[in-house]
Amino acid sequence: MLRLFDLSLLINGFPIKEAKAELDTIMGLSEKEHALFIQHKKEEIVAYHLQNNPFYAALVGSINTKSWNDLPILNKQNLQKPLSERLSKGYSIKNVYLNKTSGSSGTPFVFAKDKYCHALTWASNSMRFGWHGINFNTSYQARFYGIPMDFIGNKKERFKDFLSNRYRFPIFNLSDIVLERFLQKFRIKKFDYLNGYTSSIVLFAKFLEKKNIILKDICPSLKACFVTSEMLFESDKNLLKKQFGILIINEYGASELDLIAFENPNEEWQINAETLFVEILDENNQPVPNGIEGRIIITSLFNKAHPFIRYDIGDIGILDKKSTSQKPILKKLIGRTNDVAVLPSGKKSPGLTFYYVTKSIIEDDGNVKEFIIKQTQIDSFEIEYVSDNELHKNQIEKIKTAIALYLEPDLNFTFTRKTVLERTNRGKLKQFKSCL
Known part of the structure; x- marks a missing residue:
């Protein structure tokens, strides 16, 4: 080999x-x-x-x-x-x-x-x-992770997956229809192990529980x-x-x-x-x-x-x-817990999806110091951030485009610049919080 x-x-x-x-x-x-x-x-x-x-x-x-x-x-x-x-x-x-x-x-x-x-x-x-x-x-790895959606970033990550002997299950949409497709892959591929974000893997397990399926039964190589x-x-x-x-x-x-x-x-x-x-x-x-x-x-x-x-x-x-x-x-x-976002279409997305979205905000100039994202309603989110300079219009548009791409279109966002962000009683900043 x-x-x-x-x-x-x-x-x-x-x-x-x-x-x-x-x-x-x-x-x-x-x-x-x-x-x-x-x-x-x-x-x-x-x-x-x-x-x-x-x-x-x-x-x-x-x-x-x-x-x-x-x-x-x-x-x-x-x-x-x-x-x-x-x-x-x-x-x-x-x-x-x-x-x-x-x-x-x-x-x-x-x-x-x-x-x-x-x-x-x-x-x-x-x-x-x-x-x-x-x-x-x-x-052979079944990988539950995010993946860049832009063409070059996506191809680069897929090539890395090939070299690393892994098959990627993108976690931005974890609706039942998508999880059913994941399941079919386990029927035909000889995976040795799963690796990925806790919340996504737990959602997959809940889906299996609903269907009364043991993964090892359909993929004995695991x-x-x-x-x-x-x-x-x-x-x-x-x-x-x-x-x-x-x-x-x-x-x-x-x-x-x-x-x-x-x-x-x-x-x-x-x-x-x-x-x-x-x-x-x-x-x-x-x-x-x-x-x-x-x-x-x-x-x-x-x-x-x-x-x-x-x-x-x-x-x-x-x-x-x-x-x-x-x-x-x-x-x-x-510490280290992340919520799941539930969207108007019924799609569920782990809080860590926002990692990929916020990549579009982060530039190496260190302008944005901290941020948190709150889901206030099924279709509404607040992004609170601390920065040297206010995010300008084209940056906000970039973020909205990325969010429409990774999550779904027609979500409402408000951006609020703050001097300080709310923390948990342990001083931990929770990046994503669902208020639903």
Whole structure:
């Protein structure tokens, strides 16, 4: 079997072989060696960015950098300036991996990873999926994700799907007619696993429940289902187990970092302690004991192109009391839920659909700082945003066109510029909220 997935990474300049070898070495460390490795990588990445990244050096200022707990906490607001002002010396838009965060927290921005760091992300993904018998080079994926609607973006994504051995089920319309078509694909294709947004996969499971169908019965090759990007509630997990008849694996990640926590074969949410350093802090930025909830703060140990050092991801979590530094276990993640939008045609669309819509709002000038979308009536939505300058008419038209394309035409939108947006009692900005 041609290792198409690994090959596609190599062709794009991501040294996957070296990354896999380094990850194997890290995995082979003893508890004591691992603690030293983490200490060394933390010191190394801070020193590197202080020397090579003017943006980070300015942020740290005259703070004593020998004391880890005194280092500043980075947040998405700090990062809302053009990417060119945040890259380390020697890196440019041409020689890095470039992407946008989903804005699911309401605060989108453009970020970069150096190519080795991105290769490590894939090595780490590959290893974790491997725990459950999935091989990116050979296993066939049923992918429940969005897809760009413009011709070039769409073709590019479809080609990536081909290289990655996956078939995409676009999630912008999840009406029963569409879900019936999804179901027919499972009858004829030999999928090994499902992967995608929690809310979309849960809607598919509810459809199967209504029809009294177990997915594994009609697609016997299926082994596992991996849900991501949104909270998986216990009741939904039970529904998925029942209707799919396979393993349900919960992952927690962030595009700008890596997989943060991934369910291991013992059903523990194991934190990535190989490429990341994860802390749980209180509101005064002090570490809390395991078992106590706090803010999830993450350091990317290998990203030299762009600093993610003590980065506040905007989520609240609790580490299990039995966690060790080599094997931290996330006991609970609080936050990260997205509603479903119900539209006049009867179509249902997950809140994360708005990720693709808001991509058309987000430009790398950092004008729009934060936004939330509220559904006030079946055909009416409010977009509240914080920005340096008011959105101008052609930007609003662009957004409306994108919304008509991704959701459906004839929806009403009002745009309100605010100085501050309403947050949940945990300080989390919920990107999409249904008031129906």
